[in-house]
Amino acid sequence: MTQSFYSLDPQFHQQPFDGRRRVIIERVSPEIDGGRYPAKRVSGERVTVSADIYGDGADRITALLFYRPAGAVGWCREPMRQTVNDRWEASFTAGEPGVMEYTVEAWIDHFVTWTSGLRKKIDAGQDVSLELLIGAALVDAAAGRADGKDAMRLDELAGVMKSGQTAVAVEAAESSELERLMHRYPDRTHATRYDRVLPLQVDPVVAGFSTWYELFPRSWSEEPGHHGTFRECRRMLPLISRMGFDVLYLPPVHPIGTTKRKGRNNALVAAPGDPGSCWAIGTGDGGHSALHPELGTIDDFREFVRDADTHGLAVAMDIAFQCSPDHPWVKEHPKWFKWRPDGTVQFAENPPKRYEDILPIDFETEEWQELWMELKGVFLFWIDKGVRIFRVDNPHTKGFRFWDWAISDIRREHPDTVFLAEAFTRPKIMSRLARGGFSQSYTYFTWRNSKHDLQEYLVELTTTELKEFMRPNFWPNTPDILHEELQLHGRPMFLIRLVLAATLSSNYGMYGPAYELCENVPVMEGKEEYLDSEKYEIKAWDMDRPGNIRAEITRVNHIRREQPALQQTNNITFVRIDAGEGREHDMLMGYVKRSDDDANVILTVVNLDPHAAHSGWLRFPLEAFDLPHDHRFRVEDLLSERTWEWDGEWNFVSLHPGSMPAHIFKVILQP
Template sequence: MAEAATHNGLAAFGEGRQRVLIEHVTPQVDAGHYPIKRVVGDLVTVEADIFADGHDVLAAVLRVRGPADQSWHEMPMTLLGNDHWRGVFSVETIGTYTYTLVAWIDRFATWEHQLHKRVEAGQEVQVDLLIGAALVDEAAAHAPDPVAATLHGFAAALRAGDAEAAFTPELARLMSLHLPRQFATAFERELHVTVDRPLARFSAWYELFPRSAALEPGKHGTFMDVIARLPYVAELGFDILYLPPIHPIGRQFRKGKNNSVTALPGEPGSPWAIGGPEGGHKAIHPELGTLEDFHELVAAARSYGLELALDIAFQCSPDHPYVREHPEWFRARPDGTIQYAENPPKKYQDIYPFDFETSDWQGLWYELKSVFEYWIAQGVTVFRVDNPHTKSFRFWEWCIGSLKRDHPELIFLSEAFTRPRVTYNLAKLGFTQSYTYFTWRTQRWELAEYLLELTQTEIKDYFGPNFWPNTPDILTPQFYPGHRSVFLTRVAMAATMMASWGMYGPVYELMQHVPAQGREEYLNNEKYEIRHWDLDDPNSLRTFIARLNQIRKTNLPLQRNANVRVHPVDRNFALNEQLFAYSKTTDNATHIILVVVNLDPEQVQSGWVQVPVDEWHLGATYLAHDLLRNERYVWQGEYNYVSLDPATMPVHIFRLERQEELPR
C-alpha cells in the first residue's frame, strides 16, 4: 500500500528527470490566452528565463509554425546571461503563427566544457574521451548515413586519445543536430501571433460623409460624387477613405438639425439610425446610388491607392426590417415599447440597440456576422466598428476570429471611447486598431505619459493605437478659440506620435471649430444635415496635411511605434512645459526623427532640447533637417536651441543626420 501511494504521488510530477525550467516567457498576453500582434516582415523577439539545477550546459530552441506549416521550424536561442535567453523569428505571411520553447541539458556541450577544464588543468582525460566517444556514437545512430560516417570518425579519434578532436567546431555542430535531447522540457503552452498586412499598423484614415460630397450646394451627394473627390483625398496622402453608414435611414423619431428631436420635412436624419423600407445593414441608401455604383467606387478608390472602409454600426432604427422580423432581438420595456439607446444625458430615440442577452442569441450572432460577410463579398476589407464596447465581448471574439480565419487580410478599427480596460480588452479579442484618448490629452506631461504607455508597456504587443484629433462626435475644447496653431500641432502630433492616425474632413482642414451648445461636438453637425464644403478655401490646411503624410511615407521610424522616447526641453534651467519633444528611430538608430511641438497657441516658446548624441553615435557635429520647412541646421553636442512661433509654424519635424551624411 505504501509503495502504491508513493507511486501515485510521483505520477503527479510527470517525467521526474526533466530538470530544466522555463519561466517568464515574453511576449505573451494574459498567459497566452490571447495572441500578440505583428505585421508582415516583423521580427518577433522571444525571451525567457531558462535554468536547471547544477552546472550543466543548457540548450534551447524556439519552435515556430506558420499559417501553412504542418510541422515546426526551430531557431536556436541565445543565452544573454543570468539564465536569460533570447530567440528571434520573422513573420512573412498574414495569418496566425504559433510559437513555443523547448530546452534541455546539452550533454555534449556539458561534456566538452568539463573536458576543456580538465585539459587546461593537465589532468588525465582518457576515460572522459571514452565517455565523449559514446555520446558521438549515440548521435551517429540518429544521423543519416553520410553524417553518421563522419561522426563515427570523430568517435574513433576520441577513443584513440585525440583530445583536440573534441573541440572541433564541426563536431559541435553535428552533435547539436543529431544527439537526442534526453528529458527535454517543453514550455507548458503554445503561444500565438496574429500577423496582419502592413496597413494594419501604418495607415492614414480620412473620413467624409458621402451625402456632403455633391458639387452643388443643397444636393444629396452620391457615390459618383465621392469618386470625383478621390483625387483630393489621394493628394492629401491618405491610405484609407472611411465612409459613415451608407444604409437607408429610418423615418420614425428621425433627428433634425443639431440633434433636434424632431426633423423638419426634407431633413436627412442620422446615418447611424440604420434601416428603412428599402432595407437594413445590407442595403444602400437609394440617394447614394446602386450596388453597382458602390462597386465602381471601391475599384476607383483602389486605382488611387486608397482602400474603402465602411462603418459597421450594430443598431437599428425603428423602421429596420429586423425590428419587424426579429422583435426578440431587442429589449422590450414594461409598456411594450422597445428600449432606445441612451448615454445620459444624450438620448438616441432614433436608435434601438440589440439585446445580446436575447434567447435567440445564436441567431443574432450569425446574422450580425453575415453583415460583415456581405460587405466583404462586395470588396470591402477594412471596417470601422461603431461603439463595440456596448456589444458582447464573447460575440466579438467569435465573430472577428471566424472572419479572420477565412479573410486574414481584414482590418477592424474599434470606436471604443470608454474605460481603458474595456478598450484594451477589445484589442485582445481581435480588433486591429482602436481610437484612443489622444484628443483629450493636451498637456505635455499627459501627452508624454500616454505616448510611453502605448509604446513601452505590454500594451504594445496587442493594442493598435490610431490617433484622431477629431471625429463627428468629438470636438474638444482646445479647438474652440479657432487658433490655427492648435489645428497644426494636433494633426502633426497625431501623424507622428503613432504609425496610424485619422481625421474627420473636410471640417478639420477647413478648421471648423464652433461647438454645439453644451456638447463636445460640432455645431451644424453633418450627422444631422447635408453640408457643402469649399475645398479650395485659401485658409485650408490641405497642403500641410499632405506634407505630413508625405513625411510619414518617406521616413521609416514614423511607420512603427517602436523606439520612442520623450526629450526634455529646458529654459532657464527648468523644464519648459510648453514644448513637447519626442523621437522615433529605427532599431539601430540609423534613421532618427525628432519632433518638437509648441503647445502654447499664442506665445513663442524656446528652449534647449536634449539629444542623446553618444547613444545615437551622432558625433560632435550633426545636421538637423526640418522636413516641414526644408531647412537645415548644424547642431553640436547634447543640447541645442529651438524656438517655435505659433503665428508661423509651431512644429519642427527634424531628421537628424550624422556628419558623414552632411552635403559637401
C-alpha cells in the first residue's frame, strides 16, 4: 500500500484518561524493555509491528501503525490487519541509517460496524430504511471532518442515503467510493493511542550482512622479517576482495608500549626486536589517536582506507580502551587509573593470569566526564580518517552507561557507523551490550559444536526477543581462540566450521591467514592459544602453502553474495534428517533459509563428522511453501555445481569429509 503522511498532535504518546476509549492495545512487538532500548533493522529491511488489540462487544475495530524518522513533523501510517486471536500487524520499510519511531492507534469504527450490520440485514431480507438513516448520520459527521470536494461528495452521498430510495441508497452506502472517503476521514474522537512511541535503530546494510577478514598489517612487509607498513599491506587488498570479503578488520595499529612488553608466545620478558602485543597501546609517540610509526603516517592510513574502498572493502578498526604503562594518559590523567600502595598503577589481571603490559581504565574515576569525552573522541578521530566500522575489545569490562551514551552520541552525527562487541561473556551481559547500541555481537558459536548445541543456540538467537536487537557475528577462530575442534580434526573441520559460520549467520568473520592455512597447533595441550601467536610476533605467511582452503572460502563467500536467503539470520528452519529406524541423525544437520519473497530458497546440509562419511534421509518442508508432499523439484549444489531431481519431501543425502563436507543447495521449487 502506498505510504501517506498523517498528522498527529506532537504529544502523541500522552493521552488523558477517558472512559469512552473502549479499545485496548497491549503487547506491542517489537518493544525492548518497555521502549527504553530500540529494536534494530538495516536500511531497506521490512519492520513488522504487531499488537494485541481488542474491545468490548462485537463492534469492529480499525487500527493504524504510525511511523516516521525520529523528529519528523508528519507521520506515515499503515492500516493494521487482524491475524489470529486478536493479534494485529502491519509493516513498513526501514529508511536511511538513524533512528525511527513507531506506535499504534486503534478505535471502534462505527461506520465499518454499521456497514457489516447493514449487509447482514439485507441478506436476511429485513427492512433497512432506518439503518440507512443511521448510516447517513455517520456520513454527515464525516463530511464535517472533511474539506473541499471530499466534504461536498460526502454530503451528496449522505443525501442519497436519506432519499428513501432503498436500492439507490444501498448502492451508495456500499460503494467503494464511500468506503474510501470514510476511511480518509475516520472518527478518532475516542481512539486509543498506545502509551509510548517506540524507537527503532536503523543501521547501514553492512550491519546486517557482512563478511570479515582479520589481518595484522605489521606481518605484510615485502621483505620477510621486517615490520610491515600500510603501503606494503595494500597489495593484500585485491586478494582479500576477490575472496569475497567486504570488511577488513585491523587489530590495534597504535604505538606499542615497551614497559613490561610481552615476548613471543606471551613470554613475560621480551627479547630484543620483539614487537610486543598491539593491545598494549601507547608510548611517547602517542596513544589511541596515533599510529605505530613503523606502519606509516596518517596520510598513509587514509590512502589505505581509500584504496580498500575501491576494492569493495570497508576497513574496521579495533578500539581497545586499555593502556600500556607508557601511554600519555597515565601521566596526563593519573586519576583515570587505579594506583596501588606502592605507587604503581594497577595492571590488568585475571588470576592467575597477569597482564603487566596493560593498565585498565578506571570507570569509577571522579573525572569520569572528562574520561568519557576523551574516549568518544577516539572514535571521532578515526571516523574523520574514513573509518565507519569498529570492533570494540572487551566492551563488557567498561561502563555500560558509557557505551549507551557514546554510541548514541556518535550516531547522531554519524548514523552510518557500525560497532561490533567482542564480548565472549555471560548471556545477559552480551544482551545488554546489544541493547545499549552495539550493531553486532560476538557469540558462543565457537564453542557450539554438536548438532544439538548448534540448533539450540540458533533457535535462541532467532526466535526469542534477541532477534530484535542482537545481531550475531560468527567467528570460527580469532587470534585469541584456536578451538580444540580445529586443533584435533584438521582441514575437514576447518571446512565444516567455515560453512556453518557463513550459512547460519548473515555476519561472519575469520582470523584470515591462520584460517586459510588451517593453522591448528596450540601453544600447549588444553590451551586455545596459537603456538607462535601473531599477537606477539611478526609472521611471514606463505599463503600458497599446500592444503590451504582459499578456493573453498572464496566459493562460499561468493555464494553468500549471490543468494539473498543467506543475507539474513532470523529466517532459518532446521529440517529432519533420519539415520534409519526413525532415529534423528546426529552427524548430518540441515537447515532452510528463504528470502522475504520466497524467490530464493537455500538448503544447507553439513556433515559434522570430520573423519567419516554419513548418509540419511532428509525431509524438505514442502508444506511451508504450500506444496504437496509428493511435489517434484530440483536442487543445485552451489559448491559442487551438481544438480539433482528430488521426488517429494523425503530425499537421500550423503556427504564425505574427504572432499567437501557440505551441500549448499539452491532449491528450485517450480519448473
